[in-house]
């Protein structure tokens with residue numbers, strides 16, 4: 030098949046992990062007789078520097094026309110002044126919203142060889158297999174904001190329709206897995222959470238009677254996620270809770286550099302990006318873990334291009350590189366780390382004939 034893939038390297042380690050990932054996609058395309066055209070555009074801090082805005086219209090338009098978008102990360106100290114007029118992160122929010130990508134899938138599956146990198150006891154991690162479905166285009170991230178000399182506000186708003194569609198996505202996914210959905214909210218305090226719980230309860234009763242559902246408050250969820258992670262199958266939650274819980278969940282896998290994501294909407298185009306950020310503390314050193322981005326490329330093959338066999342080939346190759354303890358510095362024992370490029374090459378070497 031032919032596919033147009035828009036590539037948005039962004040800032041910090043973004044360009045390093047994206048340029049490590051493209052050869053994996055090129056190799057897969059060659060082996061399976063596909064033609065992938067990669068078109069690079071600016072987003073985030075580099076777009077502010079070059080175009081004066083974090084999401085140039087040309088980038089959004091290219092993404093809309095593409096089959097899929099592969100993104101690195103945005104942001105960094107250069108653009109982080111609290112009083113800055115424009116911020117790199119606004120570009121990321123705007124492209125998610127502009128493409129209507131309301132469901133952000135974040136799989137968490139600790140790899141046996143990397144259990145030692147997790148601060149959690151290995152016996153709690155065996156068999157853990159969770160997908161967090163984070164609502165991505167609503168909530169406090171997108172509500173009106175105000176700022177004066179004496180105060181500031183961020184409005185958190187959810188509509189019934191926004192909750193219904195993400196719950197349907199999550200419940201459909203749960204149905205194809207172990208049939209269990211955990212909905213996370215703060216219904217003891219927030220009105221948006223009480224609406225979330227009502228709508229979730231109704232949608233599950235009316236449309237997903239075969240999927241079990243439990244409701245969990247976000248504060249105790251933050252604890253249970255670490256103390257009994259095997260109890261979870263699909264977790265659905267609002268935008269900000271999902272952001273925070275998935276960085277926490279990355280510690281089950283052992284590193285933020287292992288967690289991939291797929292941002293999906295009603296159409297075919299999706300954004301595929303690691304859940305981590307631009308990691309300014311390690312940028313430019315060639316030591317970032319590329320596996321989260323490579324695994325995001327696998328999700329791209331699966332969800333936007335419908336290439337399941339190719340997606341699995343990439344996932345198995347990453348698994349085999351981890352089996353062989355090809356670890357970047359975030360996972361490796363002192364003195365044992367490989368570079369970003371070597372880790373990506375290890376995946377290519379294990380893609381099979």
Ligand SMILES: NC(=O)c1ccc[n+]([C@@H]2O[C@H](COP(=O)([O-])OP(=O)(O)OC[C@H]3O[C@@H](n4cnc5c(N)ncnc54)[C@H](O)[C@@H]3O)[C@@H](O)[C@H]2O)c1
Pocket residue numbers: 042046101102103104105106109118121285286302303304305306307308309310311316317318319321359
């Ligand atoms: N999707 C995105 O583009 C995205 C996501 C999160 C944060 N950010 C932005 O990134 C900037 C830095 O944020 P932060 O430091 O809080 O979070 P971060 O995720 O960039 O980094 C947190 C820690 O994890 C490490 N880390 C992250 N990715 C890694 C990888 N692939 N390999 C090895 N180590 C890795 C970093 O070195 C750092 O110590 C901010 O500007 C923030 O807004 C962007």
Ligand SMILES: CC(C)[C@H](C(=O)O)[C@@H](O)C(=O)O
Pocket residue numbers: 104118121122272304305306
């Ligand atoms: C950079 C920021 C806007 C972003 C978010 O909060 O969604 C990031 O933390 C993420 O998890 O993708």
Ligand SMILES: [Mg+2]
Pocket residue numbers: 272273276304
């Ligand atoms: Mg985040």
